[in-house]
Amino acid sequence: MDAAALLQRFLAGDMRALARAITLVESGYPEGQELLKRLRGRGNSRVVGLTGSPGAGKSTLSDRLIEEIRKRGETVAVLAVDPSSPFTGGAILGDRIRMMRHHQDKGVYIRSLASRGALGGLAGATVASLAFLEAFGFDRILVETVGVGQSEVDIARVADTTVLILTPAAGDSVQAFKAGVMEIADIFVVNKFDLPGGERIVQEIKTTLELAAMRPGGWKPPVLTAIAPKAEGIPGLLEALDTHYRHLEEHGLLEADRLERARFEVESVIQEWGRRRTKEGYALIERVSKGELTPEEAALKLLNQPAKLHSC
Amino acid sequence: MDAAALLQRFLAGDMRALARAITLVESGYPEGQELLKRLRGRGNSRVVGLTGSPGAGKSTLSDRLIEEIRKRGETVAVLAVDPSSPFTGGAILGDRIRMMRHHQDKGVYIRSLASRGALGGLAGATVASLAFLEAFGFDRILVETVGVGQSEVDIARVADTTVLILTPAAGDSVQAFKAGVMEIADIFVVNKFDLPGGERIVQEIKTTLELAAMRPGGWKPPVLTAIAPKAEGIPGLLEALDTHYRHLEEHGLLEADRLERARFEVESVIQEWGRRRTKEGYALIERVSKGELTPEEAALKLLNQPAKLHSC
Numbered sequence: 001m002d003a004a005a006l007l008q009r010f011l012a013g014d015m016r017a018l019a020r021a022i023t024l025v026e027s028g029y030p031e032g033q034e035l036l037k038r039l040r041g042r043g044n045s046r047v048v049g050l051t052g053s054p055g056a057g058k059s060t061l062s063d064r065l066i067e068e069i070r071k072r073g074e075t076v077a078v079l080a081v082d083p084s085s086p087f088t089g090g091a092i093l094g095d096r097i098r099m100m101r102h103h104q105d106k107g108v109y110i111r112s113l114a115s116r117g118a119l120g121g122l123a124g125a126t127v128a129s130l131a132f133l134e135a136f137g138f139d140r141i142l143v144e145t146v147g148v149g150q151s152e153v154d155i156a157r158v159a160d161t162t163v164l165i166l167t168p169a170a171g172d173s174v175q176a177f178k179a180g181v182m183e184i185a186d187i188f189v190v191n192k193f194d195l196p197g198g199e200r201i202v203q204e205i206k207t208t209l210e211l212a213a214m215r216p217g218g219w220k221p222p223v224l225t226a227i228a229p230k231a232e233g234i235p236g237l238l239e240a241l242d243t244h245y246r247h248l249e250e251h252g253l254l255e256a257d258r259l260e261r262a263r264f265e266v267e268s269v270i271q272e273w274g275r276r277r278t279k280e281g282y283a284l285i286e287r288v289s290k291g292e293l294t295p296e297e298a299a300l301k302l303l304n305q306p307a308k309l310h311s312c
Numbered sequence: 313m314d315a316a317a318l319l320q321r322f323l324a325g326d327m328r329a330l331a332r333a334i335t336l337v338e339s340g341y342p343e344g345q346e347l348l349k350r351l352r353g354r355g356n357s358r359v360v361g362l363t364g365s366p367g368a369g370k371s372t373l374s375d376r377l378i379e380e381i382r383k384r385g386e387t388v389a390v391l392a393v394d395p396s397s398p399f400t401g402g403a404i405l406g407d408r409i410r411m412m413r414h415h416q417d418k419g420v421y422i423r424s425l426a427s428r429g430a431l432g433g434l435a436g437a438t439v440a441s442l443a444f445l446e447a448f449g450f451d452r453i454l455v456e457t458v459g460v461g462q463s464e465v466d467i468a469r470v471a472d473t474t475v476l477i478l479t480p481a482a483g484d485s486v487q488a489f490k491a492g493v494m495e496i497a498d499i500f501v502v503n504k505f506d507l508p509g510g511e512r513i514v515q516e517i518k519t520t521l522e523l524a525a526m527r528p529g530g531w532k533p534p535v536l537t538a539i540a541p542k543a544e545g546i547p548g549l550l551e552a553l554d555t556h557y558r559h560l561e562e563h564g565l566l567e568a569d570r571l572e573r574a575r576f577e578v579e580s581v582i583q584e585w586g587r588r589r590t591k592e593g594y595a596l597i598e599r600v601s602k603g604e605l606t607p608e609e610a611a612l613k614l615l616n617q618p619a620k621l622h623s624c
Contacts, residue, residue, distance in 0.1 A: 033606050040603030262601035263590045269611040274582030278575045289574035291352030294345050299581040
């Protein structure tokens with residue numbers, strides 16, 4: 001399929017063209033970015049980030065959310081970002097099962113993306129994929145990330161609304177999340193609320209939130225409960241998402257969200273260049289190691305190679 | 313104090329000159345990097361990264377480790393990297409207490425550094441501070457980080473040996489760490505081993521390690537236990553650190569470590585430039601948001617401003 005045909009089929013709503021477009025950016029083909037340039041700015045999706053530790057039930061919860069969204073007649077895409085770790089095969093399997101469940105439904109698109117590294121946050125390809133999904137015209141986009149570190153902070157930068165999913169299970173105390181993550185969630189969900197300790201963790205989160213800094217526009221993050229396999233708490237979550245979105249609209253915060261996403265994307269590109277350049281620039285790195293160059297001098301030399309910059 | 317006097321006093325072993333040098337790089341003064349350029353490559357410290365979730369007892373453990381190292385007559389510096397979060401005042405207070413304890417001992421230097429952001433990993437200033445400590449001539453340097461995400465991966469890139477500290481307490485299951493962190497630790501310590509569940513977590517770690525990828529040179533990470541307040545397990549930990557260091561020496565891996573650290577430093581500089589440029593380049597970011605520029609085009613424009621590059 002050539003570029004013009006791909007664009008045409010994408011605009012005609014062909015899901016295979018969408019899948020192809022995402023594969024192009026994921027694999028780093030410049031054709032992907034070229035296509036994106038022609039599609040960017042279309043669409044007006046509500047982007048929701050879903051994050052939480054492994055085992056918090058993100059997949060099941062988003063699966064139920066898909067059902068609830070479809071009941072309303074809205075379309076939805078899911079972008080599941082998997083850290084590329086040998087330990088996380090389970091998540092990818094779960095996605096396959098979900099994909100099969102919704103395979104016949106033209107209002108649902110589910111896609112897994114590998115993240116950059118084990119804990120390396122969201123790859124630039126994630127944001128590019130998001131832009132494709134938006135241009136394709138989905139009403140809502142759910143971005144799932146495994147919440148262990150940087151990807152949670154990243155997700156808050158690209159999503160309109162960030163949902164942090166916790167459970168009463170061991171390994172999910174608020175303590176484990178306290179340095180930073182609590183501060184970026186717009187909505188908290190205590191999933192698996194039927195397990196012992198559910199009420200305790202709800203109270204823990206509320207106490208922590210009382211100490212937290214004021215959110216933009218005075219938003220007070222609600223603490224919801226859910227039992228995803230029974231679909232309990234899902235309509236309430238969808239309502240909370242809409243309430244938060246209205247809050248963004250009413251306080252003029254959506255535009256800031258979109259700019260922050262673009263900024264994240266540009267930063268990701270520069271960071272990726274830095275990563276590649278320092279790999280290629282072995283001789284310069286060795287000189288830094290020996291104290292012959294400062295890191296700043298080496299960075300300047302690495303970046304001031306326009307020919308190579310273009311090839312990245 | 314002018315630059316020449318500072319350098320002279322630093323080389324004479326004046327700890328106030330060391331403190332001043334670190335403050336210069338921490339505050340981003342170019343004088344700090346200039347000084348570093350003249351000192352880089354001196355010294356030959358063994359650098360150990362200590363990481364683990366909040367509450368794992370890193371401060372107490374490293375405090376006992378300091379005692380054990382001093383018993384051997386070796387000198388030691390501690391760099392405690394604090395995420396700049398309103399919730400983590402406790403760690404800084406703990407450092408103050410430690411500093412007072414060792415205040416009279418000229419063989420110990422303890423310093424807290426704010427990390428870049430809530431979960432943003434190690435700042436470039438951390439690696440620069442490390443280079444100062446090394447040039448100052450400490451036998452060992454301990455770098456403590458709160459193990460919630462990127463900083464753990466970063467620490468593995470700058471340390472010769474990375475120690476992951478876990479506890480049997482709720483919130484510290486191996487599950488919570490599984491995506492990536494397990495893979496970067498050279499030594500595991502189950503601290504607070506007198507709490508219930510100690511043996512269980514030791515077994516969990518061992519099982520996980522059996523599934524993990526082979527380490528460089530065939531290193532098999534030991535799983536140690538400790539009760540830091542009683543100093544139990546500390547001599548064994550120091551022994552394990554030495555065994556790992558010998559492993560690095562025997563397999564010619566130290567040089568690779570040093571290069572990786574330099575690479576990390578150059579990458580950090582480029583990343584920091586990206587962060588600043590995208591903040592300054594509002595007009596370009598807006599054009600990306602509107603689809604008028606690709607992120608790559610904006611990144612190129614932002615970086616191709618040599619005058620500004622130098623001022624960073």
